[in-house]
Amino acid sequence: xxxxxxxxxxxxxxxxxxxxxxxxxxxxxxxxxxxxxxxxxxxxxxxxxxxxxxxxxxxxxxxxxxxxxxxxxxxxxxxxxxxxxxxxxxxxxxxxxxxxxxxxxxxxxxxxxxxxxxxxxxxxxxxxxxxxxxxxxxxxxxxxxxxxxxxxxxxxxxxxxxxxxxxxxxxxxxxxxxxxxxxxxxxxxxxxxxxxxxxxxxxxxxxxxxxxxxxxxxxxxxxxxxxxxxxxxxxxxxxxxxxxxxxxxxxxxxxxxxxxxxxxxxxxxxxxxxxxxxxxxxxxxxxxxxxxxxxxxxxxxxxxxxxxxxxxxxxxxxxxxxxxxxxxxxxxxxxxxxxxxxxxxxxxxxxxxxxxxxxxxxxxxxxxxxxxxxxxxxxxxxxxxxxxxxxxxxxxxxxxxxxxxxxxxxxxxxxxxxxxxxxxxxxxxxxxxxxxxxxxxxxxxxxxxxxxxxxxxxxxxxxxxxxxxxxxxxxxxxxxxxxxxxxxxxxxxxxxxxxxxxxxxxxxxxxxxxxxxxxxxxxx
Numbered sequence: 001x002x003x004x005x006x007x008x009x010x011x012x013x014x015x016x017x018x019x020x021x022x023x024x025x026x027x028x029x030x031x032x033x034x035x036x037x038x039x040x041x042x043x044x045x046x047x048x049x050x051x052x053x054x055x056x057x058x059x060x061x062x063x064x065x066x067x068x069x070x071x072x073x074x075x076x077x078x079x080x081x082x083x084x085x086x087x088x089x090x091x092x093x094x095x096x097x098x099x100x101x102x103x104x105x106x107x108x109x110x111x112x113x114x115x116x117x118x119x120x121x122x123x124x125x126x127x128x129x130x131x132x133x134x135x136x137x138x139x140x141x142x143x144x145x146x147x148x149x150x151x152x153x154x155x156x157x158x159x160x161x162x163x164x165x166x167x168x169x170x171x172x173x174x175x176x177x178x179x180x181x182x183x184x185x186x187x188x189x190x191x192x193x194x195x196x197x198x199x200x201x202x203x204x205x206x207x208x209x210x211x212x213x214x215x216x217x218x219x220x221x222x223x224x225x226x227x228x229x230x231x232x233x234x235x236x237x238x239x240x241x242x243x244x245x246x247x248x249x250x251x252x253x254x255x256x257x258x259x260x261x262x263x264x265x266x267x268x269x270x271x272x273x274x275x276x277x278x279x280x281x282x283x284x285x286x287x288x289x290x291x292x293x294x295x296x297x298x299x300x301x302x303x304x305x306x307x308x309x310x311x312x313x314x315x316x317x318x319x320x321x322x323x324x325x326x327x328x329x330x331x332x333x334x335x336x337x338x339x340x341x342x343x344x345x346x347x348x349x350x351x352x353x354x355x356x357x358x359x360x361x362x363x364x365x366x367x368x369x370x371x372x373x374x375x376x377x378x379x380x381x382x383x384x385x386x387x388x389x390x391x392x393x394x395x396x397x398x399x400x401x402x403x404x405x406x407x408x409x410x411x412x413x414x415x416x417x418x419x420x421x422x423x424x425x426x427x428x429x430x431x432x433x434x435x436x437x438x439x440x441x442x443x444x445x446x447x448x449x450x451x452x453x454x455x456x457x458x459x460x461x462x463x464x465x466x467x468x469x470x471x472x473x474x475x476x477x478x479x480x481x482x483x484x485x486x487x488x489x490x491x492x493x494x495x496x497x498x499x500x501x502x503x504x505x506x507x508x509x510x511x512x513x514x515x516x517x518x519x520x521x522x523x524x
Contacts, residue, residue, distance in 0.1 A: 069093055073100035088112070102132060108139040138200075139172040144183060153209060156184045160206075161196050170198065174205035176231065183207040185233055188216040189241075196221060203227040211268050212238035214256070218272070219244035227253040235262040248275045255283035257355070263290045285355050335365040345379065360405075363388055370396050374432075377403040383410050389428045389448060389455065401435040410444040428455045437464035439495075446473045450482040457485045461521075467494040477518040490521050 073096055077084075081101030086108040089097055094111060140163070164170060175184055187209040188196060201222050207230070208214055214230050215238070228251060235258070254276060256269070265288045273282075331351040345360050353370050362380035373396050378384065384406050392399075436457070438446055446469045449455050463470075463486075474482045516522070 069096060073097060077101045086110070098133075104132070104136070106133065106136055109133075109137055110141040110143065112143045114142050114144055134166060135168055137167045138169050140167060140170055141172075141174040142184075153185060153187050157186045157188065157191075160184070160186055161191075164196055164198055164201070169200050171200050172203045173201060174203075174229075176205045176207060176229065183231065185209055186213065188213045189238070191216070193219065193221055198222055199224055201225060203229075205229040207231040207233065210234050210236040210238065211258075211262075211264065212236065212241060212243075215243040215268075215272070218248060218251075218275075220246060224250055226250050229253075229255040231257040231259060233259050235260040235264065237264060238268075245271070245275065247277050249278055251276050252278060253281040254279060255281075257285040258287055261287045261289040263288070283350075283354060287359060333366045333368050335361050365391075365395070367391065368395060371398065374398055374400040376401070377405065379405040381406075381408060383408040383442075384445065384448075385410055386428075386448065386454065390426050393428050393430055398432050399430060400432050401437075402430070402433055403437040403439055404441045404445050404449070405439045406445060407440055407442055409442050410448065427453065430455065430457055432459060433457055434459050435462040435464075436460055438466065438469070439464070443469045443472065446470065450474070450485045452484045453481060455485070459488070460485060461488055462491040462493075463489050464493045464495065470494075474518065477512065477514040483518060486518055488521055489519050490523050492519060492522055 077097065077100040081103050082105060084101070084103050085105050087097065087103075087106060088110045090112045091114050160173075160175065164173065175186070185207050189210065189212040196217070198221075202224055204217070204222065204225060204227070206217075208217070209232075211232055214232060217230075218225075218228070225248075254273075262268075265286060269284075269286065273279075276282075333347075333349050333351050333353070335347040345362060347358070347361060347365075351368060353368070353372065356372055357375035358370070358373055359377040360379040361376070362378065363382050363384065376392075376396055376399055378392070384404070392402075436449060438449075446465065447454070449457065450473055471477070473479070474486070
């Protein structure tokens with residue numbers, strides 16, 4: 001085939017579609033609508049069904065400045081409005097885009113970067129969502145992907161009550177974003193049964209203040225709910241309050257994340273699980289405090305009624321995993337750390353691990369690859385030797401935040417010099433770690449993490465540390481071995497690990513040329 005005069009329009013439609021499918025939908029629309037011969041092709045449902053104007057959670061990005069936005073709103077959206085079924089928007093451009101067309105077939109809205117002003121504005125101005133969306137929208141997702149304020153508890157709750165009232169046929173509502181700290185927190189404990197009511201809603205994803213709010217949402221007001229994903233922020237005792245305890249026949253999928261330590265597992269969580277008679281998918285992330293019996297596979301298998309004997313007995317990870325031998329549990333991971341004979345820090349989880357954070361794991365954590373975990377707190381009363389940090393880097397390859405809690409000194413031969421001829425030495429690399437916190441940590445771990453001959457932290461920008469430990473390990477901010485791991489730090493927070501009076505420290509730092517050279521990017 002030697003022809004050199006073949007043009008794009010000479011290709012069969014099937015080939016053109018395959019080529020265009022590899023491009024961003026927005027690029028196809030912006031570049032080809034109005035081009036003779038390609039205009040109708042660009043208006044195909046393949047490119048106009050879902051329009052994405054934001055940086056989304058799957059990484060797709062379309063940068064939209066004012067001239068581009070104007071062309072979309074004036075020329076493109078009116079021509080394709082009948083094909084649009086999904087819109088992914090940011091609050092800054094949302095109103096302009098929604099008013100550019102009628103969108104009679106729009107059913108799904110995903111709104112990013114909403115904040116307090118947006119929530120409060122919607123509470124008083126329904127024009128943000130035009131009247132024709134009232135019955136159309138069945139799927140609504142609100143994502144706050146930054147850690148800013150999103151309104152007071154009452155204000156935010158009232159807005160979401162209004163949302164559910166406004167969208168009459170909503171069957172999917174999600175208010176869970178990319179960061180727990182940025183999620184809007186709701187509370188329904190003190191609200192009457194006739195608020196936040198829907199006979200259409202089948203899937204709900206929310207963050208609530210307490211377990212009482214979770215019980216309120218399951219008291220019958222959402223009687224068709226089949227999937228409930230809830231994050232609970234605070235541990236509070238509502239055992240004295242009365243809640244509807246009817247069987248939850250429709251609930252098929254339940255995910256519960258408890259952000260705080262709770263000692264109400266037996267009084268609150270277990271009775272709620274008993275009500276879910278038709279449950280098919282259960283995900284629990286619960287930090288249980290002050291419980292003298294382990295929650296194991298046997299207990300879950302027998303309706304959470306059977307547990308280990310209440311006498312001191314040494315159990316291993318394998319002992320616990322064997323209790324999950326029933327195939328319905330799938331693959332299970334386990335970690336047990338003995339603080340003393342009666343106190344155990346204990347984790348059990350299904351694999352693959354579904355969450356982005358783990359708290360208080362110790363030396364005995366399972367050698368599993370936790371590919372989604374970005375936040376980790378390690379705690380033990382047994383020293384963390386160098387090999388522990390090697391395993392940590394291998395098992396948590398995308399770790400961004402690490403908190404170290406351990407007051408025990410490392411052994412003298414924990415981290416041999418890389419020039420030691422007695423055996424190989426592996427330098428630990430945390431390639432994605434941006435935040436490091438030493439909470440009640442022995443100075444050995446400051447040396448372990450900041451000394452580049454032991455650990456490399458190329459992306460570290462935030463450090464929370466005892467000032468005197470940092471000063472000692474860096475040799476008063478002159479030591480070259482720790483300089484490289486500190487050079488990119490932008491935020492530095494000091495805490496005191498002793499009774500030392502830190503009132504003069506800031507003055508010393510302000511006058512220290514070595515300190516400022518050591519942290520050249522520090523935001524003061």
